[in-house]
Amino acid sequence: MGNGTSxxxxxxxxxxxxxxxxxxxxxxxxxxxxxxxxxxVVSILMLPSLDYQTVRxxxxxxLPAVAMALLIVSVFWHTRLGLNEMIxxxxxxxxxxxxxxxxxxxxxxxxxxxxxxxxxxxALGGAA
Amino acid sequence: MAxxxxxxxxxxxxxxxxxxxxxxxxxxxxxxxxxxxxxxxWWLGALASGPExxxxxxxxxxxxxxxxVLVGISWAxxxxxCSGLRHFVMDAxxxxxxxxxxxxxxxxxxxxxxxxxxxxALLLIF
Numbered sequence: 001m002g003n004g005t006s007x008x009x010x011x012x013x014x015x016x017x018x019x020x021x022x023x024x025x026x027x028x029x030x031x032x033x034x035x036x037x038x039x040x041v042v043s044i045l046m047l048p049s050l051d052y053q054t055v056r057x058x059x060x061x062x063l064p065a066v067a068m069a070l071l072i073v074s075v076f077w078h079t080r081l082g083l084n085e086m087i088x089x090x091x092x093x094x095x096x097x098x099x100x101x102x103x104x105x106x107x108x109x110x111x112x113x114x115x116x117x118x119x120x121x122x123a124l125g126g127a128a
Numbered sequence: 129m130a131x132x133x134x135x136x137x138x139x140x141x142x143x144x145x146x147x148x149x150x151x152x153x154x155x156x157x158x159x160x161x162x163x164x165x166x167x168x169x170w171w172l173g174a175l176a177s178g179p180e181x182x183x184x185x186x187x188x189x190x191x192x193x194x195x196x197v198l199v200g201i202s203w204a205x206x207x208x209x210c211s212g213l214r215h216f217v218m219d220a221x222x223x224x225x226x227x228x229x230x231x232x233x234x235x236x237x238x239x240x241x242x243x244x245x246x247x248x249a250l251l252l253i254f
Contacts, residue, residue: 027219030212037205045250052182056175068172075168079161086158115169118176
């Protein structure tokens with residue numbers, strides 16, 4: 001570990017052994033998205049109407065409620081990884097990159113929490 | 129940033145369909161992240177709030193701009209789904225031969241458009 005170039009400092013240390021994790025999670029959540037958004041698309045097509053009461057009754061049932069909750073988790077996780085990759089490619093300055101990743105994480109977790117709260121409220125019989 | 133020469137970028141290479149698929153995958157993914165999720169959360173929030181909030185959402189969704197946004201989101205989803213499936217195949221090491229790769233690169237965005245058209249036809253006709 002000298003004070004040489006960045007490649008000189010990294011050479012010979014081997015891999016970090018964890019770089020593949022986000023890559024794998026991107027694939028796992030992609031498979032989840034395929035199933036769950038597929039479920040949402042088919043449901044939208046098969047519902048007799050998209051008016052308030054029909055959709056509200058549908059999403060309060062156990063299977064759609066669980067599927068929609070899982071959809072929120074899978075989609076927001078996948079989104080967080082994907083936007084992180086975009087930030088990594090286009091935001092070069094270290095401080096700006098940190099700020100963007102921080103904002104992304106707040107938005108992704110906040111958005112997912114809001115979506116899950118809405119579904120829970122409807123499924124567990126809140127204000128109808 | 130060190131002032132080093134950059135690797136050749138888009139303007140250097142001869143265009144091929146695989147480049148379009150790659151760029152569309154990123155545009156549709158980031159587009160759904162920024163616009164699609166906002167609409168999804170608005171829909172869920174309005175649904176959880178009650179009939180009045182849902183009526184506001186339904187009004188906005190059925191304006192001309194609303195339809196453009198919704199068709200755009202559905203196209204982004206189907207396109208991203210098709211290019212994502214192509215990624216799965218290539219992750220497995222398949223479909224790398226030039227002719228096969230070119231064929232599926234052309235097919236991917238076309239299938240995405242067909243699925244979008246089929247979705248809206250089914251939704252609006254039945």
